[in-house]
Amino acid sequence: MRNIIGKVAIVGLLSLSGSVMAGDVAAGKTTSGSCMACHGVNGEGNAAMLAPKLAGQIEVYLVNSIKAYKSGARNNPLMSPMVAALSDDDIANLAAYYASL
Numbered sequence: 001m002r003n004i005i006g007k008v009a010i011v012g013l014l015s016l017s018g019s020v021m022a023g024d025v026a027a028g029k030t031t032s033g034s035c036m037a038c039h040g041v042n043g044e045g046n047a048a049m050l051a052p053k054l055a056g057q058i059e060v061y062l063v064n065s066i067k068a069y070k071s072g073a074r075n076n077p078l079m080s081p082m083v084a085a086l087s088d089d090d091i092a093n094l095a096a097y098y099a100s101l
Helices: 002-020 025-031 033-039 059-071 079-083 088-100
Strands: none
Touching (some): 059 079
16 A cells, blocks of 8 residues: 555656646747856856856756746845846746756
8 A cells, every 4th residue: 555655646746847847948048148148158157257057957946046036035146137027937948948958
C-alpha cells in the first residue's frame, strides 16, 4: 500500500512540475534583447558586471527571481528598472528561454 501511495505522489508531483511553467521559448528569445547587455548573448553571465549566468537555470527559479526584482522583494538598482515593465507572460517567456539554453 505504501508503494502505491508513493507512486501516486510522484506522478502528482511530475504533473504539477510540467504544468507550472508555460513560457514560450521563442517569445522569450525575442524579449531577451535588453538582458543580453549584462547577462551575455547566450545568457552566459558576466562576472565583471556581477551579472549571473541565466542559461540553464531552473525555470521556476528564474520566474521567482524576476518577480522578486519587479516587486522590490529583491533590490538591485540595475535589475529593478529593467524588469519593471515586464508582464507575467514576458517573465514566463524569458524564464523558458533561458532555462532552455
